[in-house]
Amino acid sequence: MLKYIAGRIIQAIPLLFIISVILFAIMNSIGDPLAIQLSQGRPPTGEERLRMRRRMGLDQPIYLQYIYWMIGNDWTYIDADGDGDTDENIRGPRKGVLRADLGRSLITKQFAQVRIMERLPNTLILMIPMYILAITMALVLGAISALRQYSALDNLLTTAAFVFYSMPIFFISLGMIFIFAIGLRNWGLPHTPIAGMFEPGEPKTLTNLIRHLILPASSLAIIYAAAYMRYVRSSILEAMNADYVRTAYAKGLAKRRIFAIHILKNAALPLVTIVGLDLPFVLGGAVITESIFAWPGMGLLFIESLTRSDYPVLMGILMLIAVAVVVLQLLTDLVYSLLDPRVALMGQTG
């Protein structure tokens, strides 16, 4: 088991390296961070642009920029005044990703890892309750739907799942705001706030947070639940018709026990796969939902950084997601072996 995990981790290193090279190349072609400042009506002159580029290290060839990003440039001297010679007493300011320095944000000059760590908890506060809600809804509704196959209830649930799954998230989100923030308010009923994470100026209490969490979390949960429910329903149906379930009935086991152990556990496998694939992107936040509900999470950070070509931060977010994909794939495989004893984790890495 340990050998298997170690093998997978070693395998991940070249993979992450390749991902980082590709991402770095893409990030460097999305635009000029200085041009953004230009477009906002504050033009640096040509000479000032060059000076700013040197300070940001943008004057270096891209492979050097990548090396500096990866291992830092504090071991070398930089050419601060642009006279072609490196200045003897000025060392590079960066430590590199391998030493936990993702570089400074081009906008706020904070370290990218600081910016990310400010936002990551907010995204988790939104996504974890949302995910628990979505999976609970999917399991309960999927099971009901499967147990009452072809009943009116089943038809209603599957149709609803289909409708919500096809609906764009902004439509659901804005609809929720319209009903629960504006509608309820106009009728003089208790209502939710439209957006944000806390009421500004009020103490940051748990109730305050939950009030703001309701709309974004349920908007997202509806879509995730609709998607997962359809998997749950079909895999439960498949398990219900399996031979071992018929055998279990024949043995005279209690219905509840058969459902919990023989059906649900087997039906959970496809769900684990899907969730394992989806979870890494949870860290990246929900771009549209976070924008609509002004939730200060990773999705918003990504958009803010993208529109300003703040690539140290963008690289940080994307690499975080890449690492999460690798780690969660490993976890998914481990959960598999717990759920299904036939899946043996060998020492092999293939």
Add this chain to the structure above:
Amino acid sequence: MYKKTLLTLGILLLITLLSLSPLAAQEEGGTMTFAISSFDTLDIHVSGDGNAMGIAWLLGATLVARDNEVNYHPWLATSWETSEDGMLWTFHLRDDVTFHDGRSLTAEDFVWSITRLLAPETASPQSGRLRSISHAVAVDDTTLEVHMNDPFPLLLEHLSNTGVVQPYHPEFYEEAGDQFGREFVGVGPYVLEEVATGESVTLVRNPDYNWGPPFVMNQGPYHIERLEFVIIPEPSTVLAGLETGEIDYAAVQASDVAYLRTLDHLTVLEGSFQGMLPALHFNMSKAPFDDIRVRQALNHALDRQLLVDVILEGHGRPQYGPISSTIGGYWEGVEEIGYHYDPERARELLAEAGFADGLELEFKCLTPTFNTLCEVIQQLFGDVGITANIVLVDASVVFGDALAGNYDVMTLGYGASESDILYRWFHTSRMGALNPSRAADSELDRILDNTRKDIANRDMWVNEAQRHLVEQAYVAPIYRSVNFVAVNNRVQGYLENPANLATWAAFFNDATIASE
């Protein structure tokens, strides 16, 4: 019976008084909530964000203040004079101004701030507009000298307008270190309470503020106790917040104005765009755009009124000169000599230039700002036999392409508050810094040089520059847009600021806010 009537009258009077009292009682206090779409850092020397500049402006003050009629008034400086040759400006500062931490403001603080703003290490995107300043010297605590590299008649505009030249607190800056920008100490009417990253910025009233500019009634502390700036990137959410009253102030889109005007609790303010108009720019270093007939033809092909009606839903005005009619130095003559819609003439000019069978060009379009605008223009071009292939480019790319000359025709607009933008945009020396037209035109350079040198006749030279630019069809101006801000009616008494100086559409010195 009589007694009863008296009682009823008394009660009625009381009710009337009570119902009036919220306005009367709400002289001081209250919280006003602004929705902003983005925010980066209060260190406005390095910020590139208009909202951050606007918030910093409420935390600070500048040497002079500009009013709506473009007059400059004393603010932190009680008076100023400029030397004969325009190379030295002397400002006499007030001696009663204090920072939020209680320390008195001195001329040294201004010297420190201007030095940092201009220092190459700061790499300030703002330094471009102040590059005429050589350095600043504090003669004594209240006398500040600003030495120039070249005479720059519009210095006061840049010392007032955006609030970027406000005094920083040097010791506080050192103390705050990396946190500076999320912590801030200034000399303004509001004190920073909190920057909640990605969420909001909260300011509270500075009760010691007593140095407001003279063109507002209240020079003392502002009336509104707290200002909350909530970051909401999505316009539909902002709309919902305005509707429920959770948001008191927000910039809104033209398409929502008609609906917002139907709501009784909101007032929609109009501001007008200032600067280099949204226009088609031609790469004049490239054939066939080096041919004036082609540029004139493209100008004649634009039905500007149609574009105003379709794209701006009627909120705006067709324009014929390079700069907007809302900035000082605009020359009305461009409306007469400009190129009006005339598809026949456009076709003739194209035929004369040798494109009787049509012309194909690449049309770079800033997305998403100008998407629909470009599509309509593509149609108008089609009407005169020009095939424009639209290439959508976003803000991070558009200026890079423009400066590198990597385009045929492109849409560009650019904010500016005074006519010196003509020099900064079109002078040959500005190629690579701005000057997307890439024209090396010695006659134009001579005129533009004179706008900076021959100060006595500056107005004449600025008019001349506009005449030349229109005659040579350097650009095809399109329209001047109008921007909108919705304000809840519980905010009263503000002074409208249509030029949106320092971001906001109003001065809030005299404003009060009623409780809900």
